Amino acid sequence: EDQVTQSPEALRLQEGESSSLNCSYTVSGLRGLFWYRQDPGKGPEFLFTLYSAGEEKEKERLKATLTKKESFLHITAPKPEDSATYLCAVVRFSGGYNKLIFGAGTRLAVHP
Amino acid sequence: DSGVTQTPKHLITATGQRVTLRCSPRSGDLSVYWYQQSLDQGLQFLIQYYNGEERAKGNILERFSAQQFPDLHSELNLSSLELGDSALYFCASSAGTRGTGELFFGEGSRLTVL
Numbered sequence A: 001e002d003q004v005t006q007s008p009e010a011l012r013l014q015e016g017e018s019s020s021l022n023c024s025y026t027v028s029g030l031r032g033l034f035w036y037r038q039d040p041g042k043g044p045e046f047l048f049t050l051y052s053a054g055e056e057k058e059k060e061r062l063k064a065t066l067t068k069k070e071s072f073l074h075i076t077a078p079k080p081e082d083s084a085t086y087l088c089a090v091v092r093f094s095g096g097y098n099k100l101i102f103g104a105g106t107r108l109a110v111h112p
Numbered sequence B: 001d002s003g004v005t006q007t008p009k010h011l012i013t014a015t016g017q018r019v020t021l022r023c024s025p026r027s028g029d030l031s032v033y034w035y036q037q038s039l040d041q042g043l044q045f046l047i048q049y050y051n052g053e054e055r056a057k058g059n060i061l062e063r064f065s066a067q068q069f070p071d072l073h074s075e076l077n078l079s080s081l082e083l084g085d086s087a088l089y090f091c092a093s094s095a096g097t098r099g100t101g102e103l104f105f106g107e108g109s110r111l112t113v114l
Helices: none
Strands: A003-007 A010-014 A019-026 A033-038 A045-050 A056-059 A062-066 A070-075 A084-094 A097-102 A106-111 B005-007 B010-013 B019-024 B031-038 B042-050 B053-057 B064-068 B074-078 B087-094 B109-113
Touching: A003 A084, A010 A019, A019 A033, A019 A084, A033 A062, A033 A070, A045 A056, A045 A062, A070 A084, A097 B042, A097 B053, B005 B087, B010 B019, B019 B087, B019 B109, B031 B074, B042 B064, B042 B074, B074 B087
Parallel strands: A010 A106, B010 B109
Antiparallel strands: A003 A019, A019 A070, A033 A045, A033 A084, A056 A062, A062 A070, A084 A097, A084 A106, B005 B019, B019 B074, B031 B042, B031 B087, B042 B053, B064 B074, B087 B109
16 A cells, blocks of 8 residues: 655754654655645645655755655754644556645754 | 635534535646645545546545536535544645646635534
8 A cells, every 4th residue: 555654753953953854655656756844724835846766856955855765855954934844745646647645744843 | 825715714613514615726727636634634635626527536525525617616515514524624726637746735724513
């Protein structure tokens, strides 16, 4: 069964303390891995798309990487405004159409 | 602002009742998706429409139904509501038909069933 597992469930960092979030997946025929950011009470906001192992994408303090079994979201020198839930998702092809399957997310809190 | 509009933002109702959630996609987007987010289940895909036609179905209960109208707005109808239906319901849109991972989400409708 296709699965997306994110770890840790929650992470508390001090401002400037770099870290990584993990997303491991088991899916038949990966058609893309996606990272989203979700602020409390808001809808998820798209961050990155990764399609093949070895691919990397960067945006400000965030860098996403992909291997054959997992993806990492590296946060360099985080600021309090980076506090949010980070969601990982994979596209599964089923019934003739692509479906986006989300992990449970990692709640990140960055303290000054 | 994602460009996706959802109404109402909050809704409180009683068990057994029926509610309708409304979504207007981003200008030009033909695909609309509905997701349910609860504390214990995470973000669960319910259903997708493309240009008025149902294209993909997820874990949508038989008590729930949706449609997309000619002007591309969509409605999610929830009936015979149960306590467990309390959740955030998100609408998302994208330009494509086959479904990609780059979706634009609205701010959600928070449903509380008492």
